Amino acid sequence: MATSGMPWNRKDLISIEELTADEIQTVFKTARAFKKILDRRTAKTPALRGKTVVNLFFENSTRTRVAFEMAATKLSADVMSLDMKTSSTSKGETLRDTVENIRALAADIIVIRHSSPGAASYIARVLDIPVLNAGDGAHEHPTQALLDCYTLQEKFGGLRGLKIAILGDILYSRVARSNIWAMTKLGADVTVVGPATLVPKEFEQLGVTVSHDLKSALADKDAVMLLRIQHERQNVSAFPSLNEYTKMFGLNKTRLSWLKKNAVIMHPGPINRGVEIDSELADSSQSVILDQVTNGLATRMAALYLCSGGKAESLAES
Amino acid sequence: MSETIWIKSGRIIDPKNGRDESGDIFIADGEVVDRPSKETLEKATQIDASGLVVCPGLVDLHVHFRVPGQTHKETILTGTQAAAAGGFTSVVCMPNTNPPADTAGTIQFIKDAVGREALVHVFPTGCITVGSDGERLAPTGSLRDAGIVAISDGGRCVQNNGLMRRAVEYAHMFGIPVIDHCQGYSLSAGGVMNEGFISTKLGLRGSPTEAEDVMVSRNVILSAKTGARIHLQHITSKNAIDIIKRAKSRGVNITAEATPHHMSFSDTEISSFDTNFKMNPPLRSEADRAAILDALTDGTIDCIATGHAPHSDYEKDVEFDNAPFGVIGLETALSATLNQLYHSKRLSLADTLSLLTYRPSEILNLNKGNLSLGADGDVAIFDPDLEWTPNSDSFLSKSANSPWIGRPLRGKIVKTIVSGKLIYDDRMAIS
Numbered sequence: 001m002a003t004s005g006m007p008w009n010r011k012d013l014i015s016i017e018e019l020t021a022d023e024i025q026t027v028f029k030t031a032r033a034f035k036k037i038l039d040r041r042t043a044k045t046p047a048l049r050g051k052t053v054v055n056l057f058f059e060n061s062t063r064t065r066v067a068f069e070m071a072a073t074k075l076s077a078d079v080m081s082l083d084m085k086t087s088s089t090s091k092g093e094t095l096r097d098t099v100e101n102i103r104a105l106a107a108d109i110i111v112i113r114h115s116s117p118g119a120a121s122y123i124a125r126v127l128d129i130p131v132l133n134a135g136d137g138a139h140e141h142p143t144q145a146l147l148d149c150y151t152l153q154e155k156f157g158g159l160r161g162l163k164i165a166i167l168g169d170i171l172y173s174r175v176a177r178s179n180i181w182a183m184t185k186l187g188a189d190v191t192v193v194g195p196a197t198l199v200p201k202e203f204e205q206l207g208v209t210v211s212h213d214l215k216s217a218l219a220d221k222d223a224v225m226l227l228r229i230q231h232e233r234q235n236v237s238a239f240p241s242l243n244e245y246t247k248m249f250g251l252n253k254t255r256l257s258w259l260k261k262n263a264v265i266m267h268p269g270p271i272n273r274g275v276e277i278d279s280e281l282a283d284s285s286q287s288v289i290l291d292q293v294t295n296g297l298a299t300r301m302a303a304l305y306l307c308s309g310g311k312a313e314s315l316a317e318s
Numbered sequence: 319m320s321e322t323i324w325i326k327s328g329r330i331i332d333p334k335n336g337r338d339e340s341g342d343i344f345i346a347d348g349e350v351v352d353r354p355s356k357e358t359l360e361k362a363t364q365i366d367a368s369g370l371v372v373c374p375g376l377v378d379l380h381v382h383f384r385v386p387g388q389t390h391k392e393t394i395l396t397g398t399q400a401a402a403a404g405g406f407t408s409v410v411c412m413p414n415t416n417p418p419a420d421t422a423g424t425i426q427f428i429k430d431a432v433g434r435e436a437l438v439h440v441f442p443t444g445c446i447t448v449g450s451d452g453e454r455l456a457p458t459g460s461l462r463d464a465g466i467v468a469i470s471d472g473g474r475c476v477q478n479n480g481l482m483r484r485a486v487e488y489a490h491m492f493g494i495p496v497i498d499h500c501q502g503y504s505l506s507a508g509g510v511m512n513e514g515f516i517s518t519k520l521g522l523r524g525s526p527t528e529a530e531d532v533m534v535s536r537n538v539i540l541s542a543k544t545g546a547r548i549h550l551q552h553i554t555s556k557n558a559i560d561i562i563k564r565a566k567s568r569g570v571n572i573t574a575e576a577t578p579h580h581m582s583f584s585d586t587e588i589s590s591f592d593t594n595f596k597m598n599p600p601l602r603s604e605a606d607r608a609a610i611l612d613a614l615t616d617g618t619i620d621c622i623a624t625g626h627a628p629h630s631d632y633e634k635d636v637e638f639d640n641a642p643f644g645v646i647g648l649e650t651a652l653s654a655t656l657n658q659l660y661h662s663k664r665l666s667l668a669d670t671l672s673l674l675t676y677r678p679s680e681i682l683n684l685n686k687g688n689l690s691l692g693a694d695g696d697v698a699i700f701d702p703d704l705e706w707t708p709n710s711d712s713f714l715s716k717s718a719n720s721p722w723i724g725r726p727l728r729g730k731i732v733k734t735i736v737s738g739k740l741i742y743d744d745r746m747a748i749s
Contacts, residue, residue: 017519094632094635094636095636095637096635096636114637115639116637116638116639116640117520117521117522117591117638117639118520118522118591118637118638118639119637121591122591122637122638136521137521137522137639138521138522139520139521139522140521171518172521174521177519177521200518202514202515202518202519203518205515205518205519206519
């Protein structure tokens, strides 16, 4: 089931686009080892003891922020989460100046979430310490895709030939983009589906099928990943109302039945119950939504560990 | 100004007069003259132009010199130094300054600064609307009296078609051309780059070419209705070029320009998130870029203009979304143009130079861009084959926001003469 992957030589984790399938497997292998450690009674490892991880979140977050805090803590690092809404960026300080100042305050690793595509790679160029992208606008959210694909690999043994539908607001979604890169690199067969105003044809050039017809898009799929409507990124209405969206594209029992019998339901969170997914489906036995969240802890530990120079082989098997 | 200059043994290319031959050019009292007497020649400043091209000083219909109010980006002095370094002896500056050039007083302020500092000829434009807000007409008549050569709303575009109609009719009465930056805001809607595969991949908001097409259409229609001259800035869209071609075949009084950066780069450059590739209108697809080159070759696009838009390094050194639009271009324009049109064998050297000399001049009746006897002594001398690669220290402009940093270019200005005085010498910049 597992491949050995290739050595990780990156100081930063910015995008899935630049990773090879082998590098992704290295992250999975490392995450697997951390998951075992998390199952132990003393679920901590000294791997990052003495280091300080600073979470710079310019956009709201529950899962990602808590997962990165938890991951850093489990690795014995000190962690600080900054709410950038109260920072001096409100006084006109640039992003560059902000991160250089934080670096000067002895931060060892920065995890950044920002509303501008390219923000993570920008500060990674500017700083000499590891930078992890926790989401840069609609561009990429690499740790999300890693935990999503880890979950699928855990469930199905691998992604090669797996049929996956990503349903919802693709255009404004960094989760969609990172998952498209990761899933296609790992050999999955991906369809993106949603309203024509949110799923433009250009996505075909990334090696996926583009569809605006829910029935044919969901037919026979092994997994469906639901995406929330990204109100905060749209500035022009892309469809008439949430009501209409739910009616035309929301996942309900009937539509779920079009997938394979044991298909899984995924969602990166946060869920808008009753909008993109019927409330009871989110809690059904086919949902792996909370498994994704749990896997998000081990994969983020892996990301922090590898970017700090940790070696996958050094992790003791228990 | 009583100095005589004798430019010797150059390849003289004067596209307006159909001249491409080796010979000498003589300048006396600030004008192009016939061969003077032997005595005069003995006292003349001699410039050896062997192996070099001697052509009319270049003309740029579209620069932003940031005076008044934004002199951290550029001043009249540094802007005209940059112009001279690029071989440009006449430039037309845009009115999107701070305050905008929508009153005679601001035009006078600009002219005073030009009188004190300019090393090349600078022609001011005035706003179409007050504050370039697109709501009320600016006082075109007063602006005309103050000395503008055209009206434009700078980087903005009047959205209200009824207002634009009145603006065009009114300006036409004074014989003042209207220059428009063609952009329909409801389609461009916050876009920071071209809408296409790259914007889809990067998750950056894209502005489709249709935002340009609708306003090109609007302007063609209004020009046809009123007979007024409308000049279309920085055309980037294949479909817009098609509209312009058909309009011209019907005799509509429109002209169009394209920039060196739009003819040289496509939106694939944005993958690096380098803000030196962020401008408005944005870099488009390869198909659009090819259409621009075709249009320059077949005359659908009349001239090349740089859109020179300086921004300080700290202004551009931010996230892509937040960086201001615009790149400098005066010092790289000739080289980039030679690369795309002449070295690529699309056009002869003379036809290439026409796009930078008499053809832009004619659009605004500037009476520049040629070496006829009695013409102003504005001359550019260049080496068409000299290879160079700009870096951030290469520029005389106050700003260095250039997409050509690190990119090899072929062709460089060696000397620039304005009103019969040697203003730029590549061995040293003179002021």
